[in-house]
Amino acid sequence: MSLWKRACLYSIRKKGKTITLLAFLLVMATMMLTCLSIQSATETANANIKKALLGYFTINAKHLESGIPEDAVSSILAINSLSGRYTLRSYSHANYYDADGKPLEINTEGAAQVPEGYENAGKIVANSNSQEDSYFTDGGFVLTGGSAVTAGSRNEVLIHEKFAQHNGLAVGDTMLLGNVSENAHTIPVTVAGIFTNTKEQDSIGIAPSYDLYDNIVFTDLSTASFLLYGDGTASSQYGDFYVNDPDDLDRIMTEVQRLPGMDWESCTLTRYDNDYQNAKESLEGLRNIVFIAIAVVSVICFLVLALFLTLRLRGRVHETGVYLAMGISKGSVLLQYLLEVILAAAIALLLSYGVSSAISNQIGSRLLSQVTTETYEAVDLTGNAESGGGPAGDLGLSEIIVAVSAKDYLTVWAFGMVLCTASTALAAYPVMKMKPKSILTQMS
Amino acid sequence: MNIMEIQNVQYAYDGKKKVLKGVNAQMEQGRMYAILGPSGCGKTTLLSLLGGLDSPTSGQILYQGEDIAKTGLADHRRSHVAFIFQSYNLIDYLTPIENVALTSKLPPLPILEQLGLTAEEAKRNVLKLSGGQQQRVAIARALASDAQVILADEPTGNLDEDTAAEITAILKDSAHKSGKCVVIVTHSNELAKEADVVFRLRKGDLQILDTSE
Structure with a gap:
């Protein structure tokens, strides 16, 4: 058996x-x-x-004129475990004009004040990729028409839906951005896209007019650089680099700090993964x-x-x-x-x-x-x-x-x-x- | 021809208490042997050594002239010998047919019927059979295994007189008619009288007795 x-x-x-x-x-x-x-x-x-809850780190160049070196960005992007998502950004202000040079009207309703010299001005957010900017990634801003500003964009802007309606602007139209301190210095830009905000601005009533959402304009880095310094060399004040796994953030940041050629006297490195x-x-x-x-x-x-x-x-x-x-x-x-x-x-x-x-x-x-x-x-x-x-x-x-x-x-x-x-x-x-x-x- | 031979076998429990002190004996096919002796004299130990359940401290057990320690004890147990125990030692979750089939490739029922079990009894659980019937199943299992040597340890110890006589007759037939070498360890003089050769184990020594004794 x-x-x-x-x-x-x-x-x-x-x-x-x-x-x-x-x-x-x-x-x-x-x-x-x-x-x-x-x-x-x-x-x-x-x-x-x-x-x-994406983890990322930000490099902040303490002096805008020096900015984040381009070769540093390339070196950072070559580090293993980075998601490849990144955005370089800088902030400035500009006067807004139509194609004929007439000032465009900004929204002042809800502004704490309209600073002198900023009657037709707003905040310029220069970006290597507007879709990765925190205004968009946190869900507050959405593109309703046209296309985003990317690294390849030149002389392009994204404007707020209300600003566009108020001034009769549409995708494809031309407007001028002017240096707030040198009124004569302007640069023509094309409206590449129109966005709106899905959340009310928290700082209504306390923000100056140029910081109101309606008055913000997104543009590419070279345009902002040309506007400020008169040359087209893209310069960025901030760089946000996203990682695949927030648990790798410590290691990656250590590698970034060891990169040759980075002057950490003029830059700061900050991690953002608190929520994670x-x-x-x-x-x-x-x-x-x-x-x-x-x-x-x-x-x-x-x-x-x-x-x-x-x-x-x-x-x-x-x-x-x-x-x-x-x-x-x-x-x-x-x-x-x-x-x-x-x-x-x-x-x-x-x-x-x-x-x-x-x-x-x-x-x-x-x-x-x-x-x-x-x-x-x-x-x-x-x-x-x-x-x-x-x-x-x-x-x-x-x-x-x-x-x-x-x-x-x-x-x-x-x-x-x-x-x-x-x-x-x-x-x-x-x-x-x-x-x-x-x-x-x-x-x- | 001797089928089994015990050559100067000694055995000591734990290497100290010697129970077998140079035992010699020969056993032939077709004969029934009885081993008598007082309790604790080493009868069951000797049977275990013959069956390859244990190894002697010294000496040899030969089966058809070959030392079973060299040919393999498990192989010896599987191919050459079959055990019958006083307490039957049947597997309790198997029927008589299945118990016999454990070691047999032959159909078990004819063997069981030959030993007096009906077909219905052969399919019952073994624990539902009487002691005599259980011992018949144990004998059937031994016979069906086709082993040439049957080693029985007090096979009638738990049985009444009539049943014991029947079992004795079956064992005797196994030797005389089926040509098996049957070795029985017993206290029973009645059973020993039926054996062809009677050994007495005393003080570690095995002696042949006159069967008329």
Whole structure:
């Protein structure tokens, strides 16, 4: 009779023992699978937070005239793990004129004051990529027509929808930007796009007229440089560099500080990942709990299963002795016992999928919901220039479903089989190391 | 021809307490041997050594002239010998048919029927059979294994007089009609009387007794 048949017959005929083992293995598999499912959901939550709350660092040139050197930008972009997203920007002011040189009207409603000499002026935000500017990335500004300012743009501007309507400007029209201190110095620019703000400005009533959203104009760096200094050399005061993984920020910033040719006397380096760190801290708690739970469940499962099987095999010393007396090898007897456990484990693992799916969804969703609330509280979702530029209000946590994945299920299968093998070997060792005669003596 | 030979076998528990002190004996096919002796004299130990369940401290056990320690004890147990125990030692979750099938490639039912079990009894759980029926199953398992040597340890110890007589007859037939070498360890003089050769184990020494004794 083959060991397969012996194992099957034992499992079928010793129903009570098989069902007890099955129930025990089902509880273990369900616990393990539930923990792994919650862990996977936590990992997904962490990944979503990384995507939503981008980490970046900013280089600020203390003196605008020196700016951030172009070769420094190239060197920084060559560093591993940078996302490739970056923007160089500088701020200045300009008078606005139509193509014929007549002053354009700015909005003064809501302004704390209209400074002298700034009656037709606004804030110029020069940018290598307007779409990556925090005015846009924090969700406040959106492009309603035309195209963004990019590194290749020359003499192009983005103007506010209200400013455009008020002055009869449209995409493709020409206007002039004039130096606020030298009225004679102007530069013609083309309206490449029109934007609007989706959030009300917080500083209404306290901001000067040129800082009102309606009066802001985005342009390219060379235009701003030409406007200020009379030459087209693109000069930037700030550089924002985004990273793929906010956890890499420390390493990357250290590499940036070691770059040759950077004068850190005239530049500062600042990290922006507070929101990510706050959100991460909330998730870390759950991750640690789940990790500890997995470790504890693993150890307890192994010990309890080994104890359970030890007691079970102790009751089968007689049977072992008979098999050995009949010339059946120890290996074959051990494999039979292992197979009995594996048969029960296979059924338990199949059942655990359904049980764990229900449980992990209930428990996991509750835990994640709690963590999500903590995370949203920890993160400033109103969004601001220092919030990492992530889309406010959505960290991608609400869409996470705690479910049993194929990967987790396979992991539990593999773990279950290893656990069964190790526990059976441990439980059978005292019996298997005995001589057949010793076993039979013990029997009698 | 001797199928089994015991050559100057010594055995000591834990290397200290010597129970067999240079035992010699020869056993032939077609004969039934009984080993008598007081409790604790080493009868079961000697049977274990013959069956390859243990190894002697010194000396040799030969099967068909070959040292079983060299040919392999597990192989010896699997191919050459079959055990019958006082407590039957059947596997309790198997039927008589399945117990016999553990070692046999032959259909078990005819063997069981030959030993007096009905087809219905042969399919019951072994624990639902009487002691005599269980011992018949144990004998059927030994006979079905096709082993040439049957080693029986107090095979009638748990049985009533009539059943013991029946079992003795079956063992005797196994030797005389099936040509097996049957070695029985027993306290029973009644059973020993049926043996062709009776050994007495005393103070570690094995002596042949007159069967009329």
